[in-house]
Amino acid sequence: QKEVEQDPGPLSVPEGAIVSLNCTYSNSAFQYFMWYRQYSRKGPELLMYTYSSGNKEDGRFTAQVDKSSKYISLFIRDSQPSDSATYLCAMLQTGANNLFFGTGTRLTVIP
Amino acid sequence: GAGVSQSPSNKVTEKGKDVELRCDPISGHTALYWYRQSLGQGLEFLIYFQGNSAPDKSGLPSDRFSAERTGGSVSTLTIQRTQQEDSAVYLCASSLRASTNEKLFFGSGTQLSVL
Numbered sequence: 241q242k243e244v245e246q247d248p249g250p251l252s253v254p255e256g257a258i259v260s261l262n263c264t265y266s267n268s269a270f271q272y273f274m275w276y277r278q279y280s281r282k283g284p285e286l287l288m289y290t291y292s293s294g295n296k297e298d299g300r301f302t303a304q305v306d307k308s309s310k311y312i313s314l315f316i317r318d319s320q321p322s323d324s325a326t327y328l329c330a331m332l333q334t335g336a337n338n339l340f341f342g343t344g345t346r347l348t349v350i351p
Numbered sequence: 352g353a354g355v356s357q358s359p360s361n362k363v364t365e366k367g368k369d370v371e372l373r374c375d376p377i378s379g380h381t382a383l384y385w386y387r388q389s390l391g392q393g394l395e396f397l398i399y400f401q402g403n404s405a406p407d408k409s410g411l412p413s414d415r416f417s418a419e420r421t422g423g424s425v426s427t428l429t430i431q432r433t434q435q436e437d438s439a440v441y442l443c444a445s446s447l448r449a450s451t452n453e454k455l456f457f458g459s460g461t462q463l464s465v466l
Contacts, residue, residue, distance in 0.1 A: 283457030341394040
């Protein structure tokens, strides 16, 4: 079993739709939960991070962490064509060096 | 520079040749990572440098892979006797310090193709 599981998609939605991206994990020691966005031929860039459980909102983006279910989500409201990218979840244990990444979900927002 | 810089952006090599990939992290960042990204796979951790501490090499897939970081700044990833399965995008990332390793800044990567 992989440490982090993520549906690779692809996911295609019309402009303005609400997008839900999800990851599950098996390691209960993970404390930091991140979402990275990766445009084609670019490196990933940090979009949001959350420590432990709860919700975090930043503009059109909301990250949710449910540690009891080992499940994290990223919601994108009013999706835009510029949101078209691959979204990777990542997780980290406190004091550890290595981030564990999901395989990424490829999102296309159609104008 | 403002961000993490990697070179070359693309490298095509023949099986059995050695390659060197370079990473120039953000100035002042003490932590540096190398990851590998293959098609359909997540990012695979290779090696981690933090300041003057011994590197964490636990992710290196074989002894053909090595990396060094000189002067706490520029890093070079070397792959000896390349194999076709080494074809991937090699990403370098840096963070300000060990306590902020959840906030990585990535370069654009080196696309390695082994023929």
